[in-house]
Amino acid sequence: MRETTLRDVAELAGVSPRTVSNVVNGYARVTDATREKVERAIAELGYRPNVLARNLANGRSGQIVVVVPYLDTPYFSELLQAIIPAAREAGYNVLVDQTDGDRAHESSLVGRGARQLLFDGMIFSPLGLSQDDLSVRDPALPLVVLGERTSDGTFDHVGIDDVAASTEAVAHLIEIGRRRIAAIGDQPYPTGEAAQLRTRGFRAAHAAAGLTVDESLIIGTARFNRIDGATAMAALLDRSDPPDAVFCYSDLVASGAVHTLLAHGLRVPEDVAIIGYDDIEDGRYGRPTISTISPDKGAIARTAVERLVMRMGSAEPLPGKEIRAAHRLIPRQSTIGF
Amino acid sequence: MRETTLRDVAELAGVSPRTVSNVVNGYARVTDATREKVERAIAELGYRPNVLARNLANGRSGQIVVVVPYLDTPYFSELLQAIIPAAREAGYNVLVDQTDGDRAHESSLVGRGARQLLFDGMIFSPLGLSQDDLSVRDPALPLVVLGERTSDGTFDHVGIDDVAASTEAVAHLIEIGRRRIAAIGDQPYPTGEAAQLRTRGFRAAHAAAGLTVDESLIIGTARFNRIDGATAMAALLDRSDPPDAVFCYSDLVASGAVHTLLAHGLRVPEDVAIIGYDDIEDGRYGRPTISTISPDKGAIARTAVERLVMRMGSAEPLPGKEIRAAHRLIPRQSTIGF
């Protein structure tokens, strides 16, 4: 049995298909009488527009895609959770893609011709892609990038001020009296820009307090996972002069670090204070609860969607814009105790 | 500037558009010479098929939608993480929707005419929808349901054997010598079927061990969150005769319960043993690590996609099938200590 179409409705209502279309799309200049007739017919037939056909006709898909490296990373799933309703409100469906941080996969998504009309725009949280990679992209694809890359002028970028946030995090550790502060999560290579900004904040806070950085306390990790945090912390504890505080580049890393500390019989924060980054829900319920930098995820999501909608709606490519969302330091048990 | 179309390629290659289409779709009976000509033209023009048009023409969208109640719940994000690659492998894009467990929202998704050709099928993890609600649905929508509902014969259902799994969990608590065992998460109302199956297992394990259930130790919660677990545990501790073990209906609940216990200065598992459900990544890294029932998420995802693809590919509606994925008990620190 065929689905009911615009034409069926038109026949039943005794008007032209075009008028039905007008009613469905809320076109203003339709008399109430006509509108009512059509609406009755729609109700009677249970008509629902075929989105595919509509999209083909008007050249838009009504979908945006959100691309994240990992879906099961709480930070990204929380962000996605905020993006979906914002997009829906703007009349867009959300496709989701995860890249595992794979450079080739990420490249193919933003590359020339990638678009295929499946989506009208993209919110992209790159991981494997360096700043340079990002610049080689389909200029016709409306793009909003999240995270730490900076805009090259052809797309919008929404993120928090990572250097400032990291500086605050480390300043907080200094403020509570810690002097041997480690950092877990550095990534001193092209795709590690996110990490490098945090390292920069780490140094800035030291400098501001007149402290010198012990370079050997800056530990690199391949990713920002619990296991990375746990492993790095174990390495730090193996040293003769372990730190009395650690700035972790994500809450997951922090959680892993705490795990290792407790397993070694050390107390948090008495022996080692820990601060994380992202403010994921976990950090609020573990024991100890984890001090963190909290980016305003709601604002990031709303802003990203809003900017993307703007870009998609504009005939001319808009100049790229750098947008800073708010963040704040949330001290919890892992630095200030109970 | 217009995108290049099939017709453009056809002109350049000196063949008909239909032949180009045949090449693009890998139709077998195209001579190598022709194929090569066409492929050269495609490469030269950078042609990419317009998915929208293709879908309109053949009546399929090539997309499936995965509907979950909450995206930031680790169980669901981990599941989604497994579903996406499985779907991609089968040639489908994944749309994601979250319902917040809202009954009306869930209803509208499976209701008559919901389909709209935006997606060819749905993998649905209902929460607000009762078994009966589920039966009032668009029969034309290929549907695979995850979780605890049972199939009414018009859709497939993939889940683990919750009663058996719950029985094992509680049996484990009994085995390590606990006798006053509480349950956190019961939901004795129509949409709480998931919870009720676990409660049934709770009772079954008691019966099998010849123990009687203290009904007052079965605590209801509105959701399966950390905060629910924390609150319920606090209520249990307020009693004159607190339990010595708790079966939590999710790992998040377990995590909340552990949080409360530690905050009260109690030891886990010495004073109170805790077992959860879902095997989310968190449970493997907290302190203590949380014993749990681990559903085989990979198998669930693969099976769900496989069944859905089968349903979507069939002209006749297939009879619904009940599919049980494997699960296993994973004892960790929260029951067996260090």
Place this chain on the structure above:
DNA sequence: ATAGTCCTTTGCAGCGCTGCAATCGCTTCT
């Protein structure tokens, strides 16, 4: 040489909708 067979290629029509511009009917103005 003609008919029959088989495989490649093609033309037609249409998926269901909307952009565009024209049309229609009515009111208002001169």
Place this chain on the structure above:
DNA sequence: AGAAGCGATTGCAGCGCTGCAAAGGACTAT
């Protein structure tokens, strides 16, 4: 009364592709 104006409605064409069935061409069998 006729022209002009205006808003409601309509028809046409086409978005880019594929299903279908038929046409065309080469080859084999008689």
